[in-house]
Amino acid sequence: MNPQLKRYYIFLGASLVFSIGLQIGLGYLGVPWYISIGAVMAIFILLPMIMRRRQMSNTGNYGGDSGTGSGGFFGMGSQGGSGGVRYVCLVCNNKHKGGTCPRCGSKMQRADF
Known part of the structure; x- marks a missing residue:
């Protein structure tokens, strides 16, 4: 298995466990269930998106400040005067x-x- 994919699955499982723990903790504090589910859904959706964006900008495939000068469709924006x-x-x-x-x-x- 790809190490990055393995790391992503571990992170996904950890965020699920954290989200369930947060929901139980907010339930004990008396927060209504719809607010706690909204917070859990936001964490479960937004954290992997942030992690993916950071990883893609680090590898230079997201069109960020990678210094490669490429972009476009799968990073094939300029192919050296093809x-x-x-x-x-x-x-x-x-x-x-x-x-x-x-x-x-x-x-x-x-x-x-």
Whole structure:
């Protein structure tokens, strides 16, 4: 199992145990049940979101101040002057910019990133 995933599951279980303990503790203090459930739900939802955001900003995949200069879709914003999408003709295997193949005129093509 991935160590980061294992750490995330441990954190999720710990936050569940903490949330249940908080709900029981607030019940003993006389706080109404709907307020304690709201607090538990907020903790159980917000803490993993905060943890995920911090982890993603540390690894540079969230678009934060990672200094990589990339962003966009899965961090592939700038690929070093690749010039966009190129296509490969399925008939003659020629690489070209789009439309029909300039070598054989076929419209059968696949994208080559």
